[in-house]
Amino acid sequence: MDDTLKSLVDSAISTGQKQNVDLILGLGSQSVNNQIRFSQNKIDINKQWQSDLIDLLVLVEGNRVSIGSFSPRDEAYVKERVNAQIKFAQKMTPSPFFMGVESVQHSIDQSAFREHFDPRIVEYREKAPQVINTCIDEAINTGATRVAGSFLFGENSNYLSSSAGPSGGYQNTFYNLTVRAFQDELDASGQGLACGRIPNSAEKELVQAAGKAGRFSKSHKNAQQAKPGLYDIIMSPAVGANVLGNIPQDANPLLIMMGRSSLGDKIGEKLAPDFVNIEDNGLQPGGLATSPIDIEGTPRSSTSIFNEGVLKSYIHNTTTGNMFQAESTGNGAFVNFGMGSKIMAPAPTNVVFNNGDYSFDELLDTSRNTLYVTCNWYTRFTSRISTEYSTIPRDAAFLVVNGELSTPVKNFRISDKILNHFANIDAMGNDRVQVKWWEVGVPTWIPTIRVKDCRVTTATQ
Amino acid sequence: MSEYADLAEYGMEYAQDQGADYSEARLIDGQRIAFVLQNGNFISGSELPWKGIGFRVLCNGGLSFVSVDNLTKKAVRNAITTSVKMAKNSNPKDKIDFGSPVSNVAKWGVPAKENLHDVSLEAMITKLQDMDKVAESAGINTRATIFEAQSLTKYLVTSEGTKIESDLSMLKFYGIVTVKGILDSEQRFVDLTRSTGWEGTKSWIEEYENECKRIAKVAAQQDHKLTGKVDFVVGPEVVGIICHENAGHPSEGDRIMGREGAQAGESFWRDLTLGESRVGSDHVTILEDPTIPGTGGYYLYDDEGVKARERVLIKNGIINEPLLNREFGVKFGMGSNGSSRSSDFNREPIIRMANTYMKPGDFTLDELIEDLKHGIYMLSFTEWNIDDRRYQSKYVGFECYEIKDGEITETMVRRPVMELTSIGLFSSIDGVTKDLNFDFPGVCGKSDPGQGVPVYAGGGSIRMRGIRLG
Numbered sequence: 010m011d012d013t014l015k016s017l018v019d020s021a022i023s024t025g026q027k028q029n030v031d032l033i034l035g036l037g038s039q040s041v042n043n044q045i046r047f048s049q050n051k052i053d054i055n056k057q058w059q060s061d062l063i064d065l066l067v068l069v070e071g072n073r074v075s076i077g078s079f080s081p082r083d084e085a086y087v088k089e090r091v092n093a094q095i096k097f098a099q100k101m102t103p104s105p106f107f108m109g110v111e112s113v114q115h116s117i118d119q120s121a122f123r124e125h126f127d128p129r130i131v132e133y134r135e136k137a138p139q140v141i142n143t144c145i146d147e148a149i150n151t152g153a154t155r156v157a158g159s160f161l162f163g164e165n166s167n168y169l170s171s172s173a174g175p176s177g178g179y180q181n182t183f184y185n186l187t188v189r190a191f192q193d194e195l196d197a198s199g200q201g202l203a204c205g206r207i208p209n210s211a212e213k214e215l216v217q218a219a220g221k222a223g224r225f226s227k228s229h230k231n232a233q234q235a236k237p238g239l240y241d242i243i244m245s246p247a248v249g250a251n252v253l254g255n256i257p258q259d260a261n262p263l264l265i266m267m268g269r270s271s272l273g274d275k276i277g278e279k280l281a282p283d284f285v286n287i288e289d290n291g292l293q294p295g296g297l298a299t300s301p302i303d304i305e306g307t308p309r310s311s312t313s314i315f316n317e318g319v320l321k322s323y324i325h326n327t328t329t330g331n332m333f334q335a336e337s338t339g340n341g342a343f344v345n346f347g348m349g350s351k352i353m354a355p356a357p358t359n360v361v362f363n364n365g366d367y368s369f370d371e372l373l374d375t376s377r378n379t380l381y382v383t384c385n386w387y388t389r390f391t392s393r394i395s396t397e398y399s400t401i402p403r404d405a406a407f408l409v410v411n412g413e414l415s416t417p418v419k420n421f422r423i424s425d426k427i428l429n430h431f432a433n434i435d436a437m438g439n440d441r442v443q444v445k446w447w448e449v450g451v452p453t454w455i456p457t458i459r460v461k462d463c464r465v466t467t468a469t470q
Numbered sequence: 471m472s473e474y475a476d477l478a479e480y481g482m483e484y485a486q487d488q489g490a491d492y493s494e495a496r497l498i499d500g501q502r503i504a505f506v507l508q509n510g511n512f513i514s515g516s517e518l519p520w521k522g523i524g525f526r527v528l529c530n531g532g533l534s535f536v537s538v539d540n541l542t543k544k545a546v547r548n549a550i551t552t553s554v555k556m557a558k559n560s561n562p563k564d565k566i567d568f569g570s571p572v573s574n575v576a577k578w579g580v581p582a583k584e585n586l587h588d589v590s591l592e593a594m595i596t597k598l599q600d601m602d603k604v605a606e607s608a609g610i611n612t613r614a615t616i617f618e619a620q621s622l623t624k625y626l627v628t629s630e631g632t633k634i635e636s637d638l639s640m641l642k643f644y645g646i647v648t649v650k651g652i653l654d655s656e657q658r659f660v661d662l663t664r665s666t667g668w669e670g671t672k673s674w675i676e677e678y679e680n681e682c683k684r685i686a687k688v689a690a691q692q693d694h695k696l697t698g699k700v701d702f703v704v705g706p707e708v709v710g711i712i713c714h715e716n717a718g719h720p721s722e723g724d725r726i727m728g729r730e731g732a733q734a735g736e737s738f739w740r741d742l743t744l745g746e747s748r749v750g751s752d753h754v755t756i757l758e759d760p761t762i763p764g765t766g767g768y769y770l771y772d773d774e775g776v777k778a779r780e781r782v783l784i785k786n787g788i789i790n791e792p793l794l795n796r797e798f799g800v801k802f803g804m805g806s807n808g809s810s811r812s813s814d815f816n817r818e819p820i821i822r823m824a825n826t827y828m829k830p831g832d833f834t835l836d837e838l839i840e841d842l843k844h845g846i847y848m849l850s851f852t853e854w855n856i857d858d859r860r861y862q863s864k865y866v867g868f869e870c871y872e873i874k875d876g877e878i879t880e881t882m883v884r885r886p887v888m889e890l891t892s893i894g895l896f897s898s899i900d901g902v903t904k905d906l907n908f909d910f911p912g913v914c915g916k917s918d919p920g921q922g923v924p925v926y927a928g929g930g931s932i933r934m935r936g937i938r939l940g
Contacts, residue, residue: 046918048729051563055556056535058816059549074514080521080539094517100591102512102599138559157731159918187918189732195740195859200732266508268612268648268657346616346644349502352514386735387855391866391885394648394655399864401857403735420862422855422889447733447918466887468862469938470894 010166042163152227153190175306199225365437500622531565573631582667651689710910710927735858750896760824766924767824828929831902889940903930
């Protein structure tokens, strides 16, 4: 981050303090992010977002809260915005949802985060189109006739300052590729994903993802209509992250209070087999949500959500920690609701499933009625509490027969309860990867997982 | 006019100086005010001055997009230099062509009697608290209330001479409600979004109370399910989502030609012929129209400066016209039909729906019902989804009643499932009512990064014959 934005954040805090607010907390963010979108084997558009923002929380009269966001032109404008936001906060109704923030200044060991920043990110912007063309070629060489995708990468610098005490900065880089390969027919396709922190070290991984998409699309040719019924489903990491990943993300007091969680009043209950352990880890090496501190300045940590299948704890910020007689787990965030609404509340960082023992071949080694599903989308719920839902597999899916991938299948839905899936986890693969893409917003580290007795439905006419 | 209009023009012209064949600047300047309440308790308020410029540049057939929120000449020059360089470096095999120049000059605005700038914060908060009270009185146990008032000006200026100024006023209200029921918790997302001034909130309390009472009624229902084949009469909310998902999305030209392949997907229309391929019965005519005042999808000029107009997507069961922007208007040989929308300054304009609905027919609701010996009247829906070719869809009924011997009974039917292909669904329709209601305001998602845009959808009621329940 350049010193200008950092000094503007400090100026904002100082302006608020001079006005005797109870608390003023600012996060300055500077980012340059790029995206290359491609389809029909060619690049469609190159994009870049240049952004300088300050997110600001102001607390007055003990419990009147406002959260604002603006791009700071200069010091005069920052002062104008802080004063406007203080006036705005004074007009707010008292909020029972504010019970303090971190007050201790924790030192940040920057060396622990060096692996999260690519010092050659600027040069990478020149190189990236060629990398994408290589990916397109790889997907075609491995069997695709058409290739589409998006490649997002960039750098972010953040600086937090709070009148309660904490301050600190950190920076990171990232990359995230989705590549989808098609045959001429509309319903034969495959997907590959790759994401991480260091773009300049990722070319091999990106090309492998493209190759995987190409191979899947080829093997999905002539897919047959799936039959409805009960199946064991082998969920790829992408599918598991989207479906099973909902449960650990529900360990969030904000969702519980809003009636959007399956885990209210379930602390101590056994919801999955003994071999399932899941944590929220804000310090996960290579994690796309890893950072040294949360929005309040509380150090990130690892929180055990499920231990041997038992729900152990929720994530917290200072406020929900107080409400639930617990400590903050370093999960404070400015949570967006809709386009403009923001609140300070807990949010997941990296959801980390334990790696399993099974090789992929061992997962396939079953005599039961089994499907392998590589990708899904459009997951929707009838009830977030009971987790009654359905999702649509897309891209390659196969029947599993005699321990091998057999007939490619298409046109079906998984229509069930995710809590049932969770209890019916049968085996976990040893191939854990990080997943974050269009259908998985929270970075999720998860292996291939086999789930027993999943209900599959199809169109009736 | 925004104080930053000159900066937008400067950037657009600077791109020309740098060698762009075409350049445009889309400036957004305004304010968003938002509140969040939980069970009547105030959580926080947000005031967001919202400003930024998105630039799109075409060089030698290569396209780039750059956005900045730091509105200084230095930042804009830097953005344009990057943008032109990226576009030139693209050098695509198939060069992008926007077709004939567009040079519209116009001003338009959302009709607003009570300007949102003149409404006090106290008045806004009081309205939300009053709405929460009616929800609580209706028996809603858990309530999250999200409100946003947007007052924005948009200025589009292009190197072809287009200059479009627009004043936008939008009110968003989302109620996330949960009722503990006899069999399960029932949940709904109540969306009262509209493009109006503050006067648009006058009916909100009554609408929200009515909706909450219906949700409480559904939660109190017994476990009465039907199986086998039945006839359906489906109300405007469900007709709206069907028009949006099974007709609107597959008609998007960029999907049909694969540009959304990796994200929102492709379209089953790809393998059909416009003006020839039948996807439904003669009763099915589906329209798209951004020019309806008050709706979430309201606009008079799109985000490429093309004048908005009604589009006939499906005409008497035959696919008729795709949604097109300038790029895909050239590829289809039909020209743009004003379908380009950008959700914000930091998103490229792409093909989007606005307000999608079924053209009214000749029936009354009584006439649709009177012929039915046994069926389901589905007024609203809960879980739904559709595959990424927009062919295999599922709609789960929320408020549903059994029809017996030509009468809608008071017996509720629990969560009936329609799991149908688009053609199977549209072909089953044998009657449409004369009325038109936009009962489905929603946020339509597409692209990567996501672009949620407000849309409306609706119609009258429709009758669907012989649907095998899922």
